[in-house]
């Protein structure tokens with residue numbers, strides 16, 4: 730069984746996808762983490778996030794490894810021997826990843842890897858183009874939404890749990906900007922896939938959403 734979960738930042742996709750995978754005994758892939766890892770490497774190498782050709786060269790020679798961790802830790806990402814799982818969540822990466830992810834050739838490289846992983850067995854994947862591009866054949870497609878105010882609040886809480894202080898208004902502006910870039914880019918923009926079930930999670934807790942999705946899947 731393949732499950733595609735798409736939606737904007739902070740809609741709850743990754744936590745929900747991870748819990749759903751655990752309940753159903755499936756693997757889970759966080760596709761956004763891969764774009765974040767590429768952004769981290771590009772910034773470290775001092776590359777311009779607008780230089781598509783240089784970015785493509787870098788991605789082709791990158792030593793990125795994804796480990797399907799247990800359900801509490803989710804995916805672990807390594808650059809060579811270095812565990813970058815936490816580093817890629819930093820606000821500096823969040824604010825720049827959408828500039829990198831707009832490039833067609835970069836997306837083709839990253840998403841072909843994701844497609845291969847999808848083809849290798851049952852999985853829950855979350856991202857922006859899973860139902861449209863990476864796994865258009867998925868049996869289940871969900872599109873999670875929530876108001877930008879609620880999404881900013883959730884992200885602030887997540888960052889604070891990691892000891893990072895952030896201003897709510899600034900975070901809301903950053904998320905809105907990222908939504909805009911992701912939704913308006915030319916190459917595989919964030920849109921609801923044909924046949925996807927849309928769920929507004931603004932007033933729903935994580936457990937409620939997971940329960941709802943499991944209910945739909947199991948009663949089928």
Ligand code: CDP
Pocket residue numbers: 737738739740743760761762764765823826827828830855856857858859907911
């Ligand atoms: O966790 P959060 O919702 O903040 O974002 P993410 O899933 O880690 O994705 C980070 C960024 O990567 C997104 O804002 C998109 O620009 C890009 N992305 C994408 O283009 N396609 C995907 N399948 C997943 C992420």
